[in-house]
Amino acid sequence: MSKIQVKKMNSEIEQDSDSDIDYDDLTQSSVDVGYIDTSMEELSEKELQLYRIQMKSPFFPNKVGGKPAWLDYSSAPHALGAGVMNDSNNNKSEELQCLSCKSQLVFLLQIYAPIGGQNDQFSNEAECLEDAFHRVLYVFLCSNQGCKARTFKAYRSQLNRENDFFSHDPPPEDYDEDDFEQELADSKDHLKKFYLNLYKKNMLNQCAVCGLACTKKCSRCNFVFFCSQAHQLIDWTKLNHKTLCTKYSNPDLDQMILEWVQDENSQLKYFEEKNSPLFPEREILIEPEELDVAKLKREKDKFKYDEKKIVEELGQNEGNDQDFDAVKENDYDKDFEKFKKISAQDPAQIIRYERGGKPLWTSKYQKLKESDIPKCEHCGSRRIFEFQVTPQLLCYLNLDESRQMDTVDWAGLYVYTCVKSCQAAKNSYASEFIYKQDFVS
Ligand SMILES: [Zn+2]
Ligand SMILES: [Zn+2]
Ligand SMILES: [Zn+2]
Ligand SMILES: [Zn+2]
Numbered sequence: 001m002s003k004i005q006v007k008k009m010n011s012e013i014e015q016d017s018d019s020d021i022d023y024d025d026l027t028q029s030s031v032d033v034g035y036i037d038t039s040m041e042e043l044s045e046k047e048l049q050l051y052r053i054q055m056k057s058p059f060f061p062n063k064v065g066g067k068p069a070w071l072d073y074s075s076a077p078h079a080l081g082a083g084v085m086n087d088s089n090n091n092k093s094e095e096l097q098c099l100s101c102k103s104q105l106v107f108l109l110q111i112y113a114p115i116g117g118q119n120d121q122f123s124n125e126a127e128c129l130e131d132a133f134h135r136v137l138y139v140f141l142c143s144n145q146g147c148k149a150r151t152f153k154a155y156r157s158q159l160n161r162e163n164d165f166f167s168h169d170p171p172p173e174d175y176d177e178d179d180f181e182q183e184l185a186d187s188k189d190h191l192k193k194f195y196l197n198l199y200k201k202n203m204l205n206q207c208a209v210c211g212l213a214c215t216k217k218c219s220r221c222n223f224v225f226f227c228s229q230a231h232q233l234i235d236w237t238k239l240n241h242k243t244l245c246t247k248y249s250n251p252d253l254d255q256m257i258l259e260w261v262q263d264e265n266s267q268l269k270y271f272e273e274k275n276s277p278l279f280p281e282r283e284i285l286i287e288p289e290e291l292d293v294a295k296l297k298r299e300k301d302k303f304k305y306d307e308k309k310i311v312e313e314l315g316q317n318e319g320n321d322q323d324f325d326a327v328k329e330n331d332y333d334k335d336f337e338k339f340k341k342i343s344a345q346d347p348a349q350i351i352r353y354e355r356g357g358k359p360l361w362t363s364k365y366q367k368l369k370e371s372d373i374p375k376c377e378h379c380g381s382r383r384i385f386e387f388q389v390t391p392q393l394l395c396y397l398n399l400d401e402s403r404q405m406d407t408v409d410w411a412g413l414y415v416y417t418c419v420k421s422c423q424a425a426k427n428s429y430a431s432e433f434i435y436k437q438d439f440v441s
Contacts, residue, residue, distance in 0.1 A: 030119060030288070034111070034351030036064065036396050037283040046184060052265045053187045055281055058194040059171045060112045060134065064350070064396065066271055066281025067211025068107040071136045071157040073165050073203040075428045079212035079227030080104045092428035093213055098142035100149040104227070105140040106278060107211065111286075111353065111387060112136055115421055122356050122384065127420040133161040135425075137386065137415060139434065143279075146406045154415045154434040158425040164201065165194070188261060196257050208235045210277060221248035223256070234277070238270050239263075272398070279397050284351060292345055299341055333440075335361040343390060350393040355417075356384045362391070362411040366437050373416050374433055378424030383433055389413040391439075412437040 043051060055061045057069040070076045077094040080103075096105035114135045116123040123129060135158045142150040161168060171190050175183035198204045207214050207227035214227040224241060226232040235241040240263050250256045271278045339362045343349060352360055361367050373383050391411055399407045416433040424430040 030354060031357060032286050032351075032353040033289040033346055033349045034062065034284040034286045034353065035348050036350055036393075037285050040282065046180075049265050050180075050184045050187055051283070052281070053184075053191050053261075054173070055283065056191055056194075056264070058166055058190055059173070059187075060136070062109075062111050062284040062286055064109045064282045064284060064393065065107070065279030067206070067278065068110060068138060069136075070206070070211075071134055071159055071165075072163075072427065072429070073198055073201075075157075076206060076213040077140075077155065077429055079207055079210065079214045082212075082214045082227065094155070094429055094431065096140055096153065096212060098144065098147060098151040100151060101142060101144050101147040103142060103144040103147070104210070104212070105151060105153060106143045108139040108141050108279065109284065109351075109389070109393075110136055110138045111284070111351070113353070113355070113386070115355065120355065122419055125381075125419050127379070127422045131160050131423065131426055132158040132421050134159040134163070134166065135421065137417065137432070138429070139389070139413065139415065141408065143408050145400070150408065152413060152434045152436055154417075154432040155429040156417055156421070156425045156432050157429050158421065165198065165203075167193075188258075192254075192257050192261050195260060196253065199253070199257065207231050208239065208241065218245065218248075221245045223248040223260075231277070234270075240266060274398055274400065276398075282396060286351070286353065289346065289349075289352075291342065295345070296341055333364045335364040335367065339363070343392075348392065350390055350396070351387055352390065353387040355386045356419075359385050359388050359412070359414045362437055363440055365440055368414070368435055372435075376418035376420070376422060376424070376432075378430055379418060379420055379422040381418055381420045381422065383416040384419045386415050386417045386432075388415070409439070410436050411439045 040048070040051060053059070055063050055066060055069065057071065057073075059069075061069055063069065068076075075093045077096050080095065080097055082095070097103070098105060112135070115126060115132055116129040126132065135156070138155045138157070140153045140155075142152075144150075159166070172183060172186040175186075195204065205213055205215065205217075205225050208224045209231035210227060212227055214225050216227070216232075217223065217225045218232070218241070221244075224235065224245075226235055244259055244263055247259045248256055250259075270276055272280050339360055342360060359368075375381060376383055389410070389412065391409075394409065397408065414435045414437070416435070418424070418430070418432065422430070
C-alpha cells in the first residue's frame with residue numbers, strides 16, 4: 001500500500017474557537033481509502049469469471065461479501081454445531097455465533113494487510129514479521145432479521161511466506177490486455193492447484209454455501225461440505241450441486257477439482273439475490289487518500305461565517321450569549337462536521353485504513369477513549385486503530401429496506417488490532433476488537 005503525506009495546512013487558520021474542527025492531525029495523515037469496485041456490472045462473462053477467480057484465497061483479495069477467502073485453512077472459523085474442530089496440531093477454530101440471537105454470523109469483508117512495510121511505524125513492535133508475511137483481517141456480523149444486539153466480530157490471520165497452503169511466488173496477475181486469455185487460463189490453473197493441495201490435505205471442509213468450516217458432507221459424492229440442512233438445500237436447489245454431484249464422484253481428481261473451480265465461479269450469482277444468506281461479493285480497491293486541504297479550509301471559513309450569522313440571528317430573536325452557547329454545546333457536532341467534510345471529498349469510500357492512525361469518528365457521541373480499548377487478550381499488548389468501515393458500505397449490501405428498523409446498520413465500525421500482531425494468529429484466527437458507533441437518533 002502506498003502512503004501519502006498531506007501537505008501541512010496553512011498556519012493562518014485561527015485556532016481560537018473550541019467549535020473549530022481540528023484538521024491538524026491531517027498534516028501527517030496517511031490514510032488508504034477503500035472503494036467498492038463497481039466495474040463488475042460492465043464485465044463480459046469471461047472477464048467476470050476472472051474477477052471471481054481473483055476473489056479466492058490464493059489471490060489475497062480485499063473484498064466484501066461472498067464466502068470468506070481464508071488464509072489459514074487449518075483453523076478456519078466454523079459453523080454452528082460443527083463440534084470441536086481443534087485438530088491434532090492443536091489448531092484452534094472459532095465458532096461464529098451471535099451472542100444475542102444465537103444465529104450464525106455472516107461474512108462481511110476482509111482486508112489483506114501485511115505489516116512491516118516502509119511506512120509502518122510499528123514494525124519494530126511486531127512479535128515476528130516473518131510469521132506475518134501474509135496477514136488478513138476479517139469482519140463478520142449477525143445479519144439475522146430482528147436481532148436486537150447484533151454481534152460483530154473481527155479476526156486476524158497470519159502466515160509465514162513458507163506455509164502449507166500458498167505458493168512462495170505471487171499469483172498470476174496484471175497481465176497485458178492482449179494476454180487476457182492467458183491470464184484467465186493461468187489463474188484457473190493456479191486456483192485448481194490450490195484446491196487440489198487442500199483436498200489432499202483434507203482441508204477442503206468448508207460449507208459450499210457460506211464457506212464456514214464444517215464436518216457434514218454430501219453422502220452421494222462424499223466431496224462437497226455443508227454446514228446445515230438449510231445450506232445443503234440451497235446447494236442442491238439454488239446452486240449447481242444437483243448437476244455436479246455425479247461429476248464430483250469422478251475418479252479423475254484433476255477433472256473433479258476443475259469442475260469445482262468452475263462451480264465456485266457460477267454459484268456467486270446467487271449471492272446477488274436479496275434473500276441469499278450471504279452479501280453480494282465485490283472487490284475492494286484500495287488507494288491512498290487525496291484530500292483537498294485547501295477546499296477543507298475554504299469550507300471551514302464558510303462555517304465561521306455561518307457561525308457569525310447564527311449569533312446575529314440569535315441576537316435579533318432576543319437571544320443572548322447563553323442561548324448561543326447552548327446551541328453550540330448541544331447541536332454542533334464537530335466530529336460529525338469533520339466526518340461529513342472529509343468523506344464528501346470521496347463519497348464512495350467504504351474503508352479508511354491507517355494502522356496506528358486515528359479513527360474518523362462519525363459523531364461526538366459514543367466515541368472511544370484510549371482506556372476503552374481492551375488490551376490484546378492473547379499477549380497483553382495494547383491495541384492500535386487499524387481501519388474503519390463507513391456507513392456507505394450499507395448501500396452495497398442488498399439489505400431488505402422494507403424492514404429498516406430490523407436491518408443491519410452502523411455509523412461506523414472501528415477495528416483495533418494487537419500492536420505486536422502477535423503469534424496468537426498462528427494456527428488460529430485471533431479475535432481482535434471491533435467497535436460500532438451508531439447513528440444518533
Ligand atoms: Zn443476532
Ligand atoms: Zn453453510
Ligand atoms: Zn454430492
Ligand atoms: Zn497480541
